Amino acid sequence: RVVVGTKVDQTHVNWVTAYNMLTGIRFTVSRTNAKVNRDLTDADFDARHKFSFDITGNELTPSAKYDFKFKDYAPWVFRHLRSNFRLDPADYLVSLTSKYILSELGSPGKSGSFFYFSRDYKYIIKTIHHAEHKFLRKILRDYYRHVQDNPNTLLSQFYGLHRVKIPYGRKIHFVVMNNLFPPHRDIHQTFDLKGSTIGREYREEDLEKNPRATLKDINWLRRNRHLQLGPTKKQRFIQQMERDVKLLQRLKIMDYSLLIGIHDLSRGNEEQLREKNLSVFQPGGEADDPGSRSLMRTPSVVENARKARELRQMIKSQKPIPIGEAVYKMPEEMEENDRSMFYFYGDDGGFRATHEDNRPGEEIYYLGIIDCLTHYGFIKRFEHFLKGLTNTEPEISAIPPDRYGDRFVRFMSGISKSREVVDNERRASQTA
Ligand code: ATP
Ligand code: CA
Ligand code: CA
Structure with a gap:
């Protein structure tokens, strides 16, 4: 990106x-x-x-x-x-x-x-x-x-x-x-996640040329990344996602993703300021x-x-x-807007990581469900069209919206855990 x-x-x-x-x-x-x-x-x-x-x-x-x-x-x-x-x-x-x-x-x-x-x-x-x-x-x-x-x-x-x-x-x-x-914070890494691994990889070789590229599910898993959320925030996050996905399922929507921008507080903002001075703003x-x-x-x-x-x-x-x-x-002159009252956009415009005891963590996530205007029938027709052209089954087979949504929530839920939980799991698997 x-x-x-x-x-x-x-x-x-x-x-x-x-x-x-x-x-x-x-x-x-x-x-x-x-x-x-x-x-x-x-x-x-x-x-x-x-x-x-x-x-x-x-x-x-x-x-x-x-x-x-x-x-x-x-x-x-x-x-x-x-x-x-x-x-x-x-x-x-x-x-x-x-x-x-x-x-x-x-x-x-x-x-x-x-x-x-x-x-x-x-x-x-x-x-x-x-x-x-x-x-x-x-x-x-x-x-x-x-x-x-x-x-x-x-x-x-x-x-x-x-x-x-x-x-x-x-x-x-x-x-x-x-x-x-956010206009005022450096996003150090961006992921576009769907909860599937088929075709969901950004070529790591290309990262050198384009260090800001949007990475995908396989890149996420390969890095063993997590949304570091303690129990309270995780519960709120998954609950809201379930409600949102239920709507998408009922409307037969699919192919949406969770877009996640990660700001690493220990790295701060320097890169972006430099970049902005050199370019558009x-x-x-x-x-x-x-x-x-x-x-x-x-x-x-x-x-x-x-x-x-x-x-x-x-x-x-x-x-x-x-x-x-x-x-x-100018971005830096913007008043704090009222978005701060929204739960997932309340920590400096984003959603701050937490530890298992709910202490604030070292990252801020800027996230949301995007690209949610694709109707299942539309994809199906398109696949049908492809099949007609090549006479073979298309490689990326569309799965129905119910299954798409369930898989989506399951994946996001699985990757949301605090650093402490991740560490415990790692220790447990090493001793096993
Ligand atoms: P496709 O259908 O091929 O997935 P698209 O043209 O429908 O692509 P999106 O999936 O909506 O495009 O978005 C493409 C990229 O644009 C995202 O991965 C993200 O990097 C960026 N983007 C889209 N929406 C937003 C948003 N609301 N805020 C920030 N970045 C966004
Ligand atoms: Ca998309
Ligand atoms: Ca799209």
Whole structure:
């Protein structure tokens, strides 16, 4: 995994798409949030609104740099979801400002989806397949209910579902979701775990070239890694995972993973600071003098705080929010956000390891269940298609969602144990 990605500026091939995405989000989110809050109705779940942007602007939409169409899905549901997840509306808008703000991770998975980070690294935009898009709309009620009943859910937090289209271009569907990894802490190792070993290996030889790569189940087992959790945290963690997985099973979802970023407190933060100074997170998108932290503290920080206040005011007074303005916000200036009240994101944005006696441990885990929009029927059809092409059984055979989920929970439960328990087990096996 490339941690910081490539900055998307005006010279980037996906600049226009990124610009349109952000302009559309900014417009539709401020439009919905400008209204007086109300309870959801059944119709809110199926709602969709279409907007045309062009360079001149019209009575409905302000002028934009490019001509494009934007579709906003279930805006009221997502407004409620954002509020459930304790996002500040002004903060959300500031983070998703449409200038120099994204960095592109490219397409890390096999699916062809693109990932973009908001400039302050808090949010991820993921482009999704039409099938995933349709599926999210279909399960939105269940997802919403689950999030309400489970404030501490480990599932991806969805903040918005949209579509952009440029003239003669194809339709691009995308979701906005939480970045599990913190802007201010170095992630020393990343694992994407499914609880299976078939094809679940990152080639260790390639680690040299790409030391930040996302490792998989086999790499985890080979390192004899554990989620070092004492009894209290382990119980809470597994309990929540069971509830989340039950929903995924009922909705016939599979192929999701537990994404785990590990911050080693004894190693601290140095690498990331160095890296950030050299790459994306600079005010104005100019290259900074490497090593000079003070350069990052420019007046734009003050500017940002002012801008957020202004936006908050505008939202309150129901004024339209101007689009296309540059607002900068540096990760280290971010206020402690309200995520700290959530159990698994409460220790500096993550979940701190504990010992058997519940004393805090030496690692912080940033984790969650990701990629949970793949319906079983979709995979099956795809396998069928592959089989038709090659006339042989495909190697990675999809297992039904119930079994997938059970295996997932069993694996995660098996790898969650405190250091003391691991040591005892090792001693026991040596004397045996
Ligand atoms: P595939 O279907 O081939 O697995 P995908 O395109 O659906 O791939 P994901 O599995 O969702 O992609 O994610 C790919 C990688 O992107 C993850 O392994 C992780 O490194 C990163 N990633 C995805 N979601 C998040 C998130 N919410 N926070 C941080 N990193 C993420
Ligand atoms: Ca995946
Ligand atoms: Ca996927």
